[in-house]
Amino acid sequence: MPVNPVHTALWPAPHASEAVDATVHVPGSKSVTNRALVLASLASEPGWLRRPLRSRDTLLMAAALREMGVGIEETVSSSSSVAAGQDRAGEAWRILPAGLRGPATVDVGNAGTVMRFLPPVAALADGPVRFDGDPRAYERPLNGVIDALRVLGARIDDDDRGALPLTVHGSGGLDGGTVEIDASSSSQFVSALLLSAPRFNQGVEVRHTGSSLPSMPHIRMTVDMLRAVGAQVDSPESGGEPNVWRVTPGALLGRDLTIEPDLSNAQPFLAAALVTGGRVLIPDWPARTTQPGDRLREIFTEMGGSCELADYGLVFTGSGSIHGIDVDLGDVGELTPGIAAVAALADSPSTLRGVSHLRLHETDRLAALTKEINELGGDVTESADGLHIRPRRLHGGVFHTYDDHRMATAGAIIGLAVPGVQIENVATTAKTLPDFPELWTGMLGV
Template identity: 90%
Template sequence: MAPNTQDTALWPAPHASGAVDATVHVPGSKSVTNRALVLASLASEPGWLRRPLRSRDTLLMAGALRAMGIEIEETVSSSSSVAGGPDGIGEAWRVLPTGLRGPATVDVGNAGTVMRFLPPVATLADGPVRFDGDPRSYERPLNGVIDALRQLGARIDDDGRGALPMTVHGSGALEGGQVSIDASSSSQFVSALLLSGPRFNQGVEVRHTGSTLPSMPHIRMTVDMLRAVGAQVDTPESGGEPNVWRVTPGALLGRDLVIEPDLSNAQPFLAAALVTGGKVVVPAWPARTTQPGDRLREIFTEMGGSCELTEYGLAFTGTGSVHGIDVDLSEVGELTPGIAAVAALADSPSTLRGVAHLRLHETDRLAALTKEINELGGDVTETADGLHIRPRRLHGGIFHTYDDHRMATAGAIIGLAVEGVEIENVATTAKTLPDFPDLWTGMLGA
């Protein structure tokens, strides 16, 4: 696995001179924003997204939908209903579902939500839609979506790869019905089919046949958002069969949706409070959410912090001590890089389990974390489904990111406690967390 060589600029990770004390306004959730864009594009009437995340992944999603004929208008409002921060100014996107059409070309970048959520949408377009992306996107599994859509009646040209690039030949409709898939490598395979399911002639019944299913909170997020726009969804949690989800065909409503802050992107800032024994407040942390990042309250408390959730947001405080943890992260795998970074600075060993699927993410995250932390003097070993981390005194050096935004923020966490850490290609954080370097230095009072 070679580190990225396209952007070799090194960013000196700021070293904390003392305990942090900051309020950090975390931008909107990528997962919610991209699901909301898809659902609004499939609705029978216009809708609004308030405080959407503007990042590489969400702009790729918006650009892809525009390429297929959807109108997305961007506005800035001073209305309190769209307040994006303390100054009362917020961005809003108005989505006009003006019909899906081809021919079109979609650039997925390296965004899992774009490459997996949009092929089902493309089957509803009137004409062919070609999907392409970054070189890494060719290596990420897509067979779960491709095979499922073929079972449901779609015609897809992928030259037998089960991956990008490919062309979906949209016919304006898809019959839908029952489909069996193995979503062990990504819960996005299930979410992709459910999101477009209401628009299929027979709806869709998705049966997961694999032995494991990672990131269940993201499927619950998809189900909640479908129900919020009027879809009827039957799930295992609502009394249905295990590992079976059913979506009834029907029209989707246009909604006015305020996007929650991205709780997974709050992770490095909460970690900063934990690592430095300081305090970070994240405004607008929701009292109820399906975002996986909400588990940070529990995990980081077990690792030595404390938190209080108020009407204003979440206040997280470090105690000055960081403890190791033995934790199953199968439902919240995206949190692994940040937890691994904190664990490398703890006072006892950690075992992170249930995340074998991370080898198929933006990069092989388990191999990357092992290599980069060990090159700073750490002692990390890969297991069959995770990492074992034995804390050691770390030293400075280059922390490679492999074009992975969560690798970059993990390196920044380590840099708080270890002088001389330099992050290669910190700009990759723009994938989901625009302006991360400024937010980070602002938190430190620089």
């Protein structure tokens, strides 16, 4: 059970007095941006990332790669098409690969992608690379990556913790080969090894040995992005062996990539249409994507909305009613906080299943959601792998975030329908969604 932090920096969550009707330009995908940064840094030629997300997690990734010798230049386009309020300084990044080097020190913050994707990169560096981060980062598992890298030939000092802080002693290369890991606590263990695998002398064969594997769309995202830069990957979805991924060694190409909007970060805005019976347009929603957030179209439609995907984006419309749902979120666990917030406002109970791994995210999300919704008058209980939510009349109060960006946006969703909700440390949304308070109040016309 999380411990309540001190009630500081409280943000009054805006209460919606009428149905929303807004267009919201959602910044780029964190998951795509950080994978693209790694792949571009390992390429054999320069590349471009256009419309990258500039948030705490992505800036930590860029800073870490710069620390290891990669050139990352920020440019500003003269185009007038940049959405109002977006940070023009990050409109495009030029990535200039270089020989990876140490000694270096990497601050991972509390970013799972940074703490897991970069130790394999550091194993390719010439010299030691030390990894450290926020206190919560020390509690998040890294053993899957650490143990696998040792099998593949890396030397790592972690004092047998299987967690931060740690030092990777890069030797300029890595043998690679076959490795078995249990990635049931995080699919990022698999993605971490695959992203750097083309630079391993023998490539890699990753075999997942656990009973379940959460967040499969994120692994498919990794595979698709590897193939887009020229890597050869055999994977289960392309007819390969179940739970086995093989990457052949070879050079990666520099690409000119435009980053998709972050569909998971679109969730609170779509939820606003559902909760208020309004309408929200998210421009540039992709027709085809591996982002988990794309499942929101299906889930929120089942909960009472409707959507239309057109060339210009996704239009989501609420019906004025919110229905409970029984859904397995194992592949899209990051959507759980927002879905739980909507479910707490529904006209019937909900069961959210398949998300036991959320206990190891930025906070124990299952315990945190249970505690915070119940303290507003809700009726939420934890199960072994999820939540049971029975809607009750809610009241105002402090909604704690535990330095978890998705807890903050979940509280904001509830605040639309419940007067007097105050979000503790809404600034934590900067982890993946910069300027969330401004986007939120702009949507509401406040």
